[in-house]
Structure formats: C-alpha cells, structure tokens
Amino acid sequence: MTAERRAVVLTGAGRANSIANAIALALADDGWDVAFTTWTAYETRVPLGADPEEGANALAAQLAHRGARWLRIETDLADPATPDRVLAEASASLGPVRGLVLSHSESVDSSIADTTVESFDRHFAVNVRAAWLLIRAFAAQVPSSGGRIVALTSDHVAHNLPYGSSKGALDRIVRAAAVELGPQAITANLVDPGPVDTGWMDASTREALLARQPTGRLGVPGDTARLVRFLLSDEAEWVTGQLIHSDGGFSS
Template identity: 40%
Template sequence: MPPLPHPAPEALRRDPLPLRGRTALVTGAGRRDGIGHAVARRLAAHGASVYLHHHVPHDAAMPWGADRPEDVAASVREALADPSARVESGPGDLSDPAVPAELHDRAAAALGGRLDILVANHALSGSDGTLDTIDTAMLDAHWAVDTRSVILLVRAHARHRAALPPRTPGGRVTMMTSGQDIAGGMPGEIAYALQKGALASITRSLATTLAGHAVTVNTVNPGPVDTGYLTGDAYEAVAARFPGGRWGMPDDPARLIAWLATDEADWITGQVIDSEGGFRR
C-alpha cells in the first residue's frame, strides 16, 4: 500500500528510540576521540545494537595513539537506550580483501544474524603527499583501505539484505567523503582525496543498485572535525574559518549519520551531504 499523503497524527509523533531492534556495524570505531565512536554512541542512544570495528595497529602507529577496544566498547554501552540492545566489537585489517565480507558476517552473527545499518567510517591516515611526492605504494594503500574495502563491505551488505524477506525495513549504508570536491580541494593529500572522491562519485550508482533491497545509500562529508590530530596555531587557524568560531566535534556528523539511519530518512538516497558548519575553504 502506498503511503498516505497526510500521515495520521500518531505517525507524526517522534519515537524516542527510532532504531529499537535495529543492528549496525560501524567501521573505524577504535578511538574515543573519533567520528566512528561518536556515531556508535548516537546509534546506541537511538536504540540500536552496534558492532564496533577497530584496527589497533593503524592507530598505534599514528601520533594520537590507540585506545583499548574494551574502553571504547564500554563508552558506547553507556549510551545504550534499549536494555535489550548490545554492543560487540572486533578487529579487522581492511587492507586485506578477504576481511570486509568476513567482518560483515561476523558483525551480523554477533548481533543476532541480521545487519541493518552499515557505516563505513574507516580510512587510512598518513602515507600520502602532493602530486609530486606520491608514489604507487601510497596510491595502492589508500585505494585498498579507503575505497576497495568500502565497496566490498557494501557488496556484502547488499548480498546480506537480498537474503532477507523482500523490502525488510531499516537497510542503510553511509559512506564518508572529505570535501575534496569543494573549493581548493586537498592538494597535499592526493591519494586520500582521490579515493574519497571515488566514493562520492559512486554513491548514486550504489543507491540505484541497492534500492531493490530497500537499502538507502548516502555519503557524508563531515568537514574538519576535531579528532585530536591538530593543535596550537594550526588548530586556531582552522577554527577561525568556521563562522561559529569552533571546529566540528565528532558528535556533529554523528547526529546526521544517526538520523540517516532512522525511518525519517527513508526517502533520502544517492546523496553526498556536506555537514561542515559553514566552513570557509
């Protein structure tokens, strides 16, 4: 039956737990200062069960260091709003082409056998440069993690949803891009910008592909977000380019991504959405 042009009054009232009974996999959720952690907390606060993916060796090699996965999971559990929901976590090196499908299967099994929401938040940090300094190793590394693994995760999600009863509600995919198509681009991070641009470009094609399985696909550009990677004068210079005078915080894009996972966003698909707080590039 098609939707009514004017929903009944009770349908207009907001459910305090719009994701109750839904399940989600959030990749790149290994740091409490990161966007993935903030997204997971928001999904949990909306009633979802969440599987947190982490890759500790990547974060440990970065200047900001790694958190203990159990501490991150505990923080997300604190946000659980549905007593029957749960939080699970596990590792995965997504540069290995076999890992995306294995991770998806593991997350679905850990959360009861069905996975509704995929948030592909992970990315490779560092190992990049300008057009003059990049090499094939940098390009290949970013392709493997930032793009290939995301497409393989989306394929695993599409196959999983196709095996469910037709039009099972709640199917969602959110990918992450980085504003590489806006204003001056990212000339100092050619490999990263290239692979994130590929995700933005493929969004509509994936949305069309997954529409038959009642899965929406959108990509979010969170803009500059304070995840602990910049300090001092450089930090203040970036803050001054926001009309509000502050950086984006991890919870800023997390609110949007969590909303996209709800039924209120059921009619939004194939979009690249900028959530940058008016950042002036």
C-alpha cells in the first residue's frame, strides 16, 4: 500500500458519539478519504440520545476540515442490492476503495423466548448478509496492491439473542475472508471493543459494567478508533484473520 490518499468505506456512521464517527476522523487524519453510510430510519427507531442528521452533517464538516474528501450514502443495508451500490458509488466518487470498515449493526435487545422471526431475520440481513455482500463487492474492485477489512463484533449474546448470534456469524465470514482474499493482498480482522458508552447505557448499566472492568473505566470510541487505524495501516500487513479484544481487560 502506498502513501497517496486512499478511500475507505465505513458503515454505520452518523451519530456524533458513535465508534464509527471516531474511526472516520482518525482515518481522515491518516490520509484516508471516507465514504460513510447512514440509515436515519434506524437511528430514529432506536434512539440513543443524539440527532443522527446533526451527527452526519457534523462528521462531513469535520472530515472536510481535515482535508478529506467524503461521501455520505444514506441506505438500508437490509436491502441486498445496497452493498454493490455502496461500493460503486464510493469508487466512482473517491476512486478505488482500499479499506472497508464494518461498524453498522441492527441491535434490538430480546431473548430466546421473545425474539420475533421478523427481528431475527432483520438482524441477520443487516449484520451478516450485508457484511458478506460488502466484502464481496469490496474484493471485486480492490486494486492489485491490496486492501484492508475490519469489522466490529461483540461477545454479547444472552438477552440480546439476534444481535449476538448474528455477530457470531459475522466473525466466521471475516475469518473466511482472511483466507480466501489473502492472495489479493487483502487482510481481514475483527475488533471487539467491549463496553463502549455511545449513548445506550443508563446509570445502572454503567455501574454494573464498571464493576467488571479491571482498568476502572469504560471504553470510549477513540479507543477503538486507534486500533482500527493501525489495522488499516501499512504496518499491519502481517495481521490478518484475528479477533482482537480491545476492551481494557473486560473479557479476561
């Protein structure tokens, strides 16, 4: 990979306090141009205390301030036609895409007894099928010099059944990508950020998670962003097929 500006597709951005937004800004600082996806209907349906439209506009302004070209793609990743369109629009606007960061998710808490078929299917459409199709579309257009894939995952399963099980399937897809796409000089890795407060924690949740955190604090979006920027860098070319727990010891 060379030193010229590179293009990355980053899914699930928009909210100002999200992990994806922190990743976008970190990558812009490293010379990446950023195409980011948003889906306002989901952010409205599952509100996390921030205006998604304001967040997306602020992200675009901050990317431009850093000298990065940017492209916002508003799209529902549950639509199987979306991934090809996202990569096509990004490459047409920013040039060949050399990085893919999967930070989107459908995440609606439910357990074995009360998960609906509709919810289960949507989690897998967004978190699994879209990831596979995005990876496939990315690999089809990546330059011969290679590229980087990073996906955010989670160990949370109990009482979050459709989300947790879909993340398990995502893990297997990314591990397969590391092997199958290795001959194209594409690396593929997973990052489990652990508990990062992006607006979804109430006071009791925060207290309970802090009690299990050996470092004495919860994660912040910048913690994840620093690792992702490394995994997309030239220095990480020998790191692939890994699931990295970047969680301050939470999973130990």
